[in-house]
Amino acid sequence: MNTLFTVIVVIQVLAALAIIGLVLLQHGKGADMGAAFGSGASGSLFGASGSSNFLSKSTGIAAAIFFGATLALAFIGNRHSAVSGGVMESLPAAPAPASNAPAVTGSSGERQGAAAPATTAPADAAGQVNQIPK
DSSP states (O other): OHHHHHHHHHHHHHHHHHHHHHHHHSOOGGGGGGGGGTOOSTTSTTOTTOSHHHHHHHHHHHHHHHHHHHHHHHHHHHOOOOOOSOTGGGSOOOOOOOOSSOOEEOTTSOEEEOOOOOOOSOOOTTSOOSOOOO
């Protein structure tokens, strides 16, 4: 799954770079004004029709590839994997703190619980302990 994600990201980056390059190669609307004074496109690399058709179609294809890669990344990123447990379950078990209070045992001799240790720091009016003053 990780390699598929990497391949799609590479395709998306290449498509984005192709779009940038193709857009920068295209002529603006004001570039045709020079044709009236003898700088026509009849001797250009792409023929008399100019490069607008080829570059426009190439840009459209690169944009379609970019959008397809974006949708594929959204689909892969939105998949939910089966979670076996929470974040706290993956932590190592901490040793239980020793209690100073005597254990209360029931009729069967089991330990039912211990008294909660008393806090030594007094709480302020808001009920917060050890707050840094401003």
